[in-house]
Amino acid sequence: MEFSRKFHAIEALISAIFLLGFLGSSVAERRAVSHATSTISFPALNCRKHNAVLTDFGGVGDGKTSNTQAFKAAIANLSQLAADGGAQLIVPPGKWLTGSFNLTSHFTLFVHKDAVILGAQDESEWPLLPILPSYGRGRDAPGGRFSSLIFGTNLTDAVITGNNGTIDGQGAYWWKKFKENKLTETRPYLIEIMYSNQVQISNLTLVNSPSWNVHPVYSSDVIIQHLTILAPVDSPNTDGIDPDSCTNTRIEDSFVVSGDDCIAVKSGWDQYGTKFNMPTKHLVIRRFTCISPDSATIALGSEMSGGIQDVRAEDIAAINTQSGVRIKTAVGRGAYVKDIYVRRMKMTTMKYVFWMTGSYGSHPDPGFDPSALPIIKGINYKDIVADNVTYSARLEGIEKDPFTDICISNVNIKLTTKPKELQWNCTDVQGVSNRVIPDPCNLLPEKEIDCPFPEDRLPIEDVKLKTCSVSLSSDNSYLLYS
Structure with a gap:
């Protein structure tokens, strides 16, 4: 009771200060200066004028107490500072159990290196959301979907970062329900940002997501960098990063171990994606490493019915992964995957180097257009x-709808000690090759060509991050004025 009274008194005081118009002073600035032991510097789209710590709003980092209301109270209060230089919420050292919470604009969520945000196991802590309009149903079940652990919609200038702090979805609970076919709604993701622009997700460790890890959707000007994403290789649908109907996105300097595709580029499912009509385009992926024995390093699709265009991937490493860049589509998808450029990939222990599939036939419902x-x-x-490759390539287009203008050059594939006899399995494809070992199929005849890679730069590549900083007290419990 005493703690509760103190918490409500603090909350009331903060609200009163906001209402009185003292927006020039942050929570941190209203404290007495103590003995700082550390100043943390980090890159961000924008630095914030105001700062607060989760404990200011009743947060308890014992790994057992729910902090859902503390996160919600903190962000609700700090959102009032958006027009006055924005605000930053620090998650300090500790284990912070929470359900889903929503971000705000002109805001930074900073996760300290010794902090762990833990996804709650209580389903009541995860609100339900409507289905995505470009999908027409939930991915796991026809009904709605659980909100992601960290969620935001209609945001401008939103940053989720840290100095390698951890977000743990505690996904085993959800994986078990999925495998037992007990889900009536789609599992939550770790981070989902919708209908937003100027988004940064960086310098974090993400582990054990219930399903996809990072899902920017219907958004633009997105930077994703310096992430370590880890999940058991047999965990279902734990995609690493899934840009979905997004424009001008940069993914770089990250490492993913996954039970599904390390990066999956998407844009809607069959007739719903066609109607929504929002492609993913102008995407750069670079300096990225993947381990996924049963899935792709980078998948294009299979939900690509809004279109995928202008993807540039370079300096990619794959280790013990099923395939390199895999195109997944089917009759009924419509739209396009075009202008895809990949260079400087290094792969070790692969089932396939090249894989294109025109028969990836899952559909949301029978209403798709054949x-x-x-x-x-x-x-x-x-x-x-x-x-150490088993198959060089499996390229399967669609009968009467071949995949065209494929170019493969300067490729050296060394096979496993027991490779498949048919190294290039090609049907309904057309293109050219040059300096490729082993020799490609006859549908990719030799031509003196160096496959193109764009020389221009995408606008997102030239976005420069600022250097921001924050100081913590000696016990990391609150911020210091500086």
Whole structure:
């Protein structure tokens, strides 16, 4: 009771100060200066004028107490500072159990290196959301979907970062329900940002997500960098990073171990994606490493019915992974995957180096259009080295709808001690090759060509991050004025 009274008194005081118009002073600035032991510097889209710590709003970092209301109270209060330089919420050292909470604009969530945000096991802590309009149903079940652990919609200038703090979804609870077919709604993701622009997700360790880890959707100007994403390789649908109907996105300097695709580029499912009509385009992926024995390093699709165009991937490493860049589509998807550029990939212990699939036939419902044929064209791979490979390529287009303008150059594939006899399995594809070992199939005849890679830069590549900083007290419990 005493703690509760103190918490409400603090909350009332903060609210009163906001209402009186003292927006020039942050929570941190209203404290007495103590003995600082550390100043943390970090890169961000924008630095914030105001700062607070989760414990200011009743947060308890014991790994047992729910902090859902503390996160919600903190963000609700700090959102009032958006027009006055924005605000920053520090998650200090400790284990912070919480259900889903929503971010606000002109806001930074900073997770300290010794902090762990833990996803609650109580389903009542995860609100339900409507289905995504470009999907027409939930991915796990026809009904709605649980809100992500960290969620935001219609945001501008939102940063989720840290100095390698951890977000743990405690996904085993959800994986068990999925495998036992007990879900009536789609599992939550760790981070989902919708209908937003100027988004940064960086310098974090994400572990054991219930399903996908990072899902920017219907958003633009997104930077994702310096993430370590870990999940058991047999965990279901634990995709690493899934840009979905997004424009101008940069993914770089990250490492993923996953039970599904390390990166999955998407844009909607069958007739729902066609109607929503929002492609993923202008995406750069670089300096990225993947381990996923049963899935792809980078998947394009299978939900690509809004279109995927202008993807540039370079300096990619894959280790013990099923395939490199895999295109997944089917009759009924419609739209296109085109202008795809990949260079400087290094792969070790792979089932496939190249894989394109025109028969990835899962559908949201029987209402898809069987005459909606996807266009797959302008697929370019160059400067690739692979070792211990079972199959060089499996390229399967669609009958009467071949995949065209495929270019593969300067590729050296070394096979496993027991490789498959048919190294290049090609049907309904058209293209060219040059300096490729082992020799490609006859549908990719030799031509003196160096496959293209764009020389221009995407606008997101030239976005520079600022250097921001925050100081903590000697016990890391609150911020210091500086």
